[in-house]
Amino acid sequence: MKYLCKLSDLENNQSKGFELDDDTSVFLVKKSDHVYGYKNYCPHLGVNLEWQPDQFLDSTDTLIQCAMHGALFSIESGLCISGPCNGQTLQRIAIHIEEDGIYLDEQ
Ligand code: FES
Known part of the structure; x- marks a missing residue:
């Protein structure tokens, strides 16, 4: 497992990206005190989704948005609800939370 960040580094309705050692990229989103993790793909x-570092959400901070063509994804399920990949889903990553922060489980 790999340490990503402190739980307090992520506020509700915020996202944060991470580069992994194998050159893949993942991100976390916190909503209603629950943390969701997906591959940045x-x-x-x-392509990567964010339009600026750590900016994976749309202007209302309620959906994940791809900067390239504006596809919108549910934060909770990763399902694309609008855009060219409508009906497809972001790849969930397995994470867990310990006292000192958020960890990525072995993928
Ligand atoms: S590359 Fe993400 S919507 Fe087209």
Whole structure:
């Protein structure tokens, strides 16, 4: 497992990206005190999603948005609800929370 960040580093309705040793990228989103994790990989063209570092959410902070063509994804399920990959899903990553922070489980 790999340490990602402190729980307090992530506020509700905020997202944060991480580069892993194997050159893949993942991100976390916190909503209603629950943390969700996904691979940073748009199912449309396989590009990274964020439009600025750590900015994975749309202007309302209620959906994940791909910066390339504006696809919108549910924070809770990763399902694309609008855009060119409508009906496809972001790849969930397994995480768990310990006293000192958020950990990525072995993938
Ligand atoms: S690459 Fe993400 S919506 Fe097209």
